[in-house]
Amino acid sequence: MDMESTERHAGEILFTDERNRFALSKAVSRGRLRRIARGIYTRSRDEPSAVVRRNLWAIVGHEFPGAVVTDRSARRYAPDEHGWLTVVHSRSRPLKLPGVTIVPRRGSGPLFSDNPLPFGVWGASPERGLLENLGARSGGPTGRYLTVHEAEAWIVDLAAQSNGADRLNDLRDRARQIASTLGRDHAFDRLTSLVSAALVTGDASAAVSDALRAWGQGEPFDRTRVERFTALRGMLNDLAPEPLPTLLEDDARRALLPFYEAYFSNYIEGTEFTLDEAAAIVFDDAVPPNRSEDAHDIIGTYRLVADAQERRRTPNDPEDFVATLLARHMTMLEARPDALPGRFKDRANQAGSTIFVAPDFVEATLRRGFEGANGLIDPYARAVFMMFLVSEVHPFVDGNGRIARVMMNAELSAGDQVRIIIPTVYRLNYLAALKGATHNNQFDSLVAMLRFAQRYTARVDFSDRQSAERDLAATSALRDPVEAEDYGVRLKFPGGV
Structure with missing residues (x-):
């Protein structure tokens, strides 16, 4: 929470003292105030x-004057997902508030390197x-301290920032100055080994987490993205299969x-080309002289999806995956x-x-993701x-969606x-x-959206241009998506099925 927003809303909160206790109590009974917590x-x-x-x-400044937000809350200066805000203060009792519990412990007060917050x-x-x-x-996730994995992820995030190496070196120097004051000399030794791993000047095996170990070995990956891929x-894995097989008798379609x-x-x-323009480009090699690059984008994509072997080739391992991506990108955007x-x-x-x-994270993230x-x-x-x-990785300068x-x-x-096509209107x-x-x-929406597009593709007659474009027009597939949204037009199945 920034200082500006806090000051703007500071008038919402009132605290009791000997002078206003009776007046505040009276205001509550009249419905002009509400009690949030004691006082x-x-x-x-x-x-x-x-x-x-x-x-x-x-609230923290009034109830815990001079408190230092630390431990689990030091990472974000905010309550965690359980609503805990961990602080150092002489007060021993936690303060339970709606949505937040402020949990104190004794320890060192503010140090020269700490950051001032409001109030x-x-x-x-x-x-x-x-x-x-x-x-x-x-x-642990329910305790007041970060796990080792979470602490190492913090170090990786610092290393990934601009001038990350300089930042980590400065951090280590400042940590040396305050470790004894905090009674954390042993933790400084641990921090030194982890920073060295992140700087690739030490043994990466000192790291516990995959994220820091990969960074130390020169293969940094986007941890948040990999976690998202794991969730997907x-x-x-729990999705019930709904096969939509290609049938031999449908080859002509x-x-x-x-x-x-x-x-x-x-x-x-x-x-954007008209269908006639695109057909002339693909089938007649009629490349418009003023749009050569755009035309070759379509030609390159067509080569990939029209080749009977290439369009069904899938990678076997992370190395093959990376090589396949690069080769297809070359074919698609060589112009x-x-x-x-x-x-x-x-x-x-x-x-x-x-x-x-x-x-710098692209290749390792792709490899981890493919696994x-x-x-x-x-x-x-x-x-x-x-x-x-x-x-999600968006590994290329251009062509990511097509690839x-x-x-x-x-x-x-x-x-x-x-196969799946995404018509213009969709x-x-x-x-x-x-x-x-x-x-x-929200993976459910992604799965449902692509499932609908696959069923739609299965129902369109692609045997010739006349049949295909009759179905495309009848189903609003060619409509401008913004205009269609304004008029409530939706993609529908051929024949209204």
């Missing part, structure tokens, strides 16, 4: 837990927080599916040298509020996993299941499902 009142009609969160530092409260510096957590006898795998797959996959990424075809990105990328995996596909047998489950893995869908459909074809549904999975682990 703490509010004028607000909002949920008490929300009032407490807005005014947390005012006279202090936040433990990273070096103090790490020393006090690493020096604890026990830790767990959800997909799928004759032009690769063309429409390449067309839509590019269109929803902004490479765009600025997109670094066949190479991972060399700069950070983001879409809206979503910041993707940092360039999460082990044990997924259902082709549809593997397809969803592979699409989300590539989309993600190629990898998804390869898993389906390898399992003789119907673009916002697709992006919303991805965003929900990224920010809130």
Whole structure:
């Protein structure tokens, strides 16, 4: 919570003293105030837990003057998922509030390296927080201290920041100065070995967590993303298979599916042509002179999905996975040298509020993520996993969505299941499902969205352009997604089924 927001809401909270005790009690009886805890009142009609969160530092500063936020709470300067805020203060009794419990312990007061918070409260510096957590006898998600894995994850996050090596060296120097004051000399030795592992100047085996060990071995990965992939795998493992097999007698109906797959996959990424223009590019090599790169994007995608062997080729292991991604990217974007075809990105990328995996973390995160596909047998489950893995890492400067869908459909074809196209009108549904999975682990929506798209694809007659475009027009597939949203138009199955 920042100082500005705290000061803005400070008038919501009132504390009792000998002078106002009677007046506050009278105001409560008249309904003008509400009691939050003993001696703490509010004028607000909002949920008490929300009032407490807005005014947390005012409450801590009044009830625990000069307290230092440390131990588990040192990492974020905020209550943990259980509502605990751990502080150092001479007061011995916890203070239970709506949504938050402030849990004190005795210890050293503010040190020179600690950070001032509003209302006279202090936040433990990273070096103090790490020393006090690493020096604890026990830790855990329900205790007042971080586990060793959580402390090591903190070190990795510090190492991953800009000038991370310098930051860690400075942190170690400051930790040396305060370790004795805190009675954490033994914890300093432990911290030194972990910082050395993160700086690749020590033995990475000193680390307990995979995250710090991988960083120390020069293979840093995005821990948050890998945890998200693990959660998705767990959800997909519990998913009941709903096979949608490709039938031999339907081969004729799928004759032009690769063309429409390449067309839509590019269109929803902004490479927009009419269907006639795209058909001329793909089938007649009629490349518009003023849009050569865009045309070759469609041609490259078409080559990947039209090749009977390539479109069903799936990687066997992490190394093969990385090699397959790079090779397909080269084929797809070879006409765009600025997109670094066949190479991972060399700069950070983001879409809206979503910041993707940092360039230095890309390859190791892909490898770790691919290992999460082990044990997924259902082709549809593997397809969803592979699409989300590539989309979430966003390993390339350009072409990430198209490559993600190629990898998804390869898993389906390898399992003789119907491939998936994302029609123009379905673009916002697709992006919303991805965003929900990224920010809130809402994997159910992602699975349902792709399942609908697969069933839709199975029902369209792709035997020739006339049949396909009749179905596409009848189902609103070609409508502009924003316009369709405004008019309540939705993608529907051919024949209204």
